[in-house]
Amino acid sequence: MSYSNKPRVIIVGGGFAGMACARALANAGVEIKLIDRRNFHLFQPLLYQVASGGLSPANIAAPLRSVFRRQRNVQVLMNGVDGFDVAAQEVLLEDGSHLQYDYLVVATGSTHHYFGKDAQWEPFAPGLKTIEDATRIRRTLLTAFEAAEREEDESLRASLLTFVIVGGGPTGVEMAGAICELARYTLKNEFRSINPASARIILVESSEEILDRYHPDLYRYAKRALLELGAEVCCNARVEEIHSDHVVIKQSGTLKRIDTRNVIWAAGVKASGLAKKMAEAIGNEAIIDRGGRIATDGMCAVLGAKNVFAAGDMAAFPLEDGTTLPGVAPVAMQQGHYIGSRIAKLVAGETPDQPFKYWDKGNMATIGRSRAVLESGKWRMTGWFAWLAWLFIHILYLARFENRMLVLFQWFWGYITRNRTARLITGSEQESEPSSKSAPLLGWLALVGVASMASGGMAQDVQSIHHPPAPTIEIHESKVISWKPPLYHGWPTLTQRKDGELLLAFSGGREAHVCPFGRLEWMRSKDGGKTWGWPQVLLDSPIDDRDAGVVETAAGTILVTHFTSLAFEPILERAERIPVGQPGGFTEAKLIDEWRAARDRLSPDQRQSELGCYMIRSADGGTTWSERYRVPVNSPHGPIVTRDGRLLYAGKSLWEGGKLGFFESVDDGRTWNPLADLPTRPGDDASLYHELHAVSGSDGLLVCHIRNGNKNHQGETLQSESCDGGRTWSLPHGIDVWGLPSHLLRLADGRLLMTYGYRRAPYGIQARISADSGQTWSEPIVLSDDGIGGDLGYPSTIERLDGTLVTVWYEVLQGSPLAQLRQARWKMLSDPSNRVE
Numbered sequence: 001m002s003y004s005n006k007p008r009v010i011i012v013g014g015g016f017a018g019m020a021c022a023r024a025l026a027n028a029g030v031e032i033k034l035i036d037r038r039n040f041h042l043f044q045p046l047l048y049q050v051a052s053g054g055l056s057p058a059n060i061a062a063p064l065r066s067v068f069r070r071q072r073n074v075q076v077l078m079n080g081v082d083g084f085d086v087a088a089q090e091v092l093l094e095d096g097s098h099l100q101y102d103y104l105v106v107a108t109g110s111t112h113h114y115f116g117k118d119a120q121w122e123p124f125a126p127g128l129k130t131i132e133d134a135t136r137i138r139r140t141l142l143t144a145f146e147a148a149e150r151e152e153d154e155s156l157r158a159s160l161l162t163f164v165i166v167g168g169g170p171t172g173v174e175m176a177g178a179i180c181e182l183a184r185y186t187l188k189n190e191f192r193s194i195n196p197a198s199a200r201i202i203l204v205e206s207s208e209e210i211l212d213r214y215h216p217d218l219y220r221y222a223k224r225a226l227l228e229l230g231a232e233v234c235c236n237a238r239v240e241e242i243h244s245d246h247v248v249i250k251q252s253g254t255l256k257r258i259d260t261r262n263v264i265w266a267a268g269v270k271a272s273g274l275a276k277k278m279a280e281a282i283g284n285e286a287i288i289d290r291g292g293r294i295a296t297d298g299m300c301a302v303l304g305a306k307n308v309f310a311a312g313d314m315a316a317f318p319l320e321d322g323t324t325l326p327g328v329a330p331v332a333m334q335q336g337h338y339i340g341s342r343i344a345k346l347v348a349g350e351t352p353d354q355p356f357k358y359w360d361k362g363n364m365a366t367i368g369r370s371r372a373v374l375e376s377g378k379w380r381m382t383g384w385f386a387w388l389a390w391l392f393i394h395i396l397y398l399a400r401f402e403n404r405m406l407v408l409f410q411w412f413w414g415y416i417t418r419n420r421t422a423r424l425i426t427g428s429e430q431e432s433e434p435s436s437k438s439a440p441l442l443g444w445l446a447l448v449g450v451a452s453m454a455s456g457g458m459a460q461d462v463q464s465i466h467h468p469p470a471p472t473i474e475i476h477e478s479k480v481i482s483w484k485p486p487l488y489h490g491w492p493t494l495t496q497r498k499d500g501e502l503l504l505a506f507s508g509g510r511e512a513h514v515c516p517f518g519r520l521e522w523m524r525s526k527d528g529g530k531t532w533g534w535p536q537v538l539l540d541s542p543i544d545d546r547d548a549g550v551v552e553t554a555a556g557t558i559l560v561t562h563f564t565s566l567a568f569e570p571i572l573e574r575a576e577r578i579p580v581g582q583p584g585g586f587t588e589a590k591l592i593d594e595w596r597a598a599r600d601r602l603s604p605d606q607r608q609s610e611l612g613c614y615m616i617r618s619a620d621g622g623t624t625w626s627e628r629y630r631v632p633v634n635s636p637h638g639p640i641v642t643r644d645g646r647l648l649y650a651g652k653s654l655w656e657g658g659k660l661g662f663f664e665s666v667d668d669g670r671t672w673n674p675l676a677d678l679p680t681r682p683g684d685d686a687s688l689y690h691e692l693h694a695v696s697g698s699d700g701l702l703v704c705h706i707r708n709g710n711k712n713h714q715g716e717t718l719q720s721e722s723c724d725g726g727r728t729w730s731l732p733h734g735i736d737v738w739g740l741p742s743h744l745l746r747l748a749d750g751r752l753l754m755t756y757g758y759r760r761a762p763y764g765i766q767a768r769i770s771a772d773s774g775q776t777w778s779e780p781i782v783l784s785d786d787g788i789g790g791d792l793g794y795p796s797t798i799e800r801l802d803g804t805l806v807t808v809w810y811e812v813l814q815g816s817p818l819a820q821l822r823q824a825r826w827k828m829l830s831d832p833s834n835r836v837e
């Protein structure tokens, strides 16, 4: 990794503190590396809204790359930091590499803390800290109502409908209020066997009052508001035990058992483990306090380390009265800003001596739909106006403009209708279908450690899917481009190199859709598809080579993928049994001989061992190629390069268990490491998912399309999304697009384009456009509709610099029973309303 000769600033953590620090360095002559193990900044104060279905995950997360796209001195690196070498001024990364710094800012926040009972309690009482926590809690809350609806045993049903929130601070109060709203209003009239309003929502707080750091007028108001919403508030109550099906609390010396399968932990946090690692690196663990935070001096510098600063939740900043600053967002932001400004002055040769001073603007918390408490100095407010103020202050702080508008709209709508739009239950089948007789909801989920994320932002809780109008298009040219018309050509992939050259890989040399002769071929075009060079055979294995994908990596290497198939064997065996010329038999005896000879090149065992998903790579622009090597999955169009240059392969392991998932390569395509599995929609058979293709949107969100053979949305393209760089994916969901398989492309203006085969009348190729990262797809754009049957499809599209689009697919044509490669050059007429800003 290269640096210029400017001072090197490493900021670890893209939370409130890290972001503020990087921003404060915008005009400084430094090189900044902002390292975070997630690729997005998370607005944690609104997590409870996601957990209760009020907002979607994407509403409260902003991709760090997008946040800093205009700040040229910041490079965002998605990586985990594992430790430090302060003597060598190095940050040690989780992938084993290390980076040197001149100034280091550590701001990795905090994690849950179960007062020494982490192992026993965490499985049954998840906390609320990450997007995954929030979607898991959302899933659990909604699934509890579903399970209760089916449950016939009264006591089990009651325990399913009992929600215990541990901790009466702002998070616990907000969570309790939101669950009350959900049970009493949102779910009203939606169930037949249960009355959701009968749910018990119990807030347990060990102090005398909830929100005990607030003025008494405010905490009394908050308590009253919660009681009016139907919550039970148990103060002076300490949780003693948390089990799969009950909790035990001790209140006024008496132990009470509460039967519940839903416990949410909002009671304690401890600093990120990196604080301790920093102290160890310095060789002085005494600078860690009871909350795991690292001590700083009045200038936010870590004690005993040169040019190292700590900020936010992980830092213990000393106050004159011997206490430290609280772990809240304004502290983190102001400290981050202060540190950034300080470094800017230091590199400019100044010697800043002003210590950090926290400007406490106040505290606030909401209770349900329209009540809040707010205090700033001596000034206090409660009720609807406080809620309104809370709403606008939070929106103001949301990191990105489009998020603000979305959030505002979603809230406004929720306020009017009392509805919660992000109410999908997503996750694995087991997760979403708990039985009251099985392990506890929350506990079981945590135990299996499923991190399947639900992007409610994509999959809105809507009855019918709206398709915006399709843009009008102009087709400049539509033609057959294969050079060898007598042969069957199948499953092409078109890609464009950085220098504008087009590469088209396909399965050539074929006699039929299924045959033993397929080989991996490609053609090249230097003029945007106006003319094509002669096809070249890249690989011809002893069995059938199918489905060619091609991509150019960020390093300029060309990767070509394919899989091998023995699907011709049963066809040949049948033809061997049926007389020539009869239905099911071959038309000429000679063909049987040829196929048999092709098959018998290898023994049955050798043929089986040839089966696989393969890749070849060329680092010299296609002049020389590596040996083919096995890769874990295949998809017709091969891997993709994400917006930030990563290599991602979404596919299916065709011959080894049929697993579907996402793989990443960090060595330019040589090896592929598993990143995530594709979750299965409840009721679906995962083996009927096929032919994945993914794209990264302009906001960093990854969208994946899946060919679906399940009854639910049969023949349609399903979609799954990831907002964390592909580590977790939402449950596949329908997008109301019949046709497949889909190829995805991000256009220069940020919109997404999907192109797919339409294998029913009017047979042809269609495309759709999305201006909102895949939330909605337009009405179809018809690229061809003159097909004579279903043997067509697998289109892929590229965009030229002038906005022309080139789409290539294969198709059996009138007068050509063996499929040919067909190409359309087309353009969308200007459509400013659809542009992504």
Ligand SMILES: Cc1cc2nc3c(=O)[nH]c(=O)nc-3n(C[C@H](O)[C@H](O)[C@H](O)COP(=O)(O)OP(=O)(O)OC[C@H]3O[C@@H](n4cnc5c(N)ncnc54)[C@H](O)[C@@H]3O)c2cc1C
Pocket (backbone or CB within 6 Å): 012, 013, 014, 015, 016, 017, 018, 035, 036, 037, 038, 040, 041, 042, 044, 045, 046, 047, 048, 079, 080, 081, 082, 107, 108, 109, 110, 128, 129, 170, 171, 272, 274, 311, 312, 313, 314, 327, 328, 329, 330, 332, 364
């Ligand atoms: C549910 C909830 C509600 C809250 N509500 C409020 C509120 O209403 N008002 C308020 O003021 N505060 C609130 N807070 C607290 C506030 O969110 C925190 O004080 C604030 O986020 C702290 O900012 P930070 O920059 O220190 O850490 P964070 O914002 O937590 O950011 C830390 C970053 O470091 C990254 N990271 C962690 N470990 C590593 C590693 N090893 N390597 C690389 N990256 C790493 C993380 O991915 C993360 O992006 C709330 C917190 C929660 C959880």
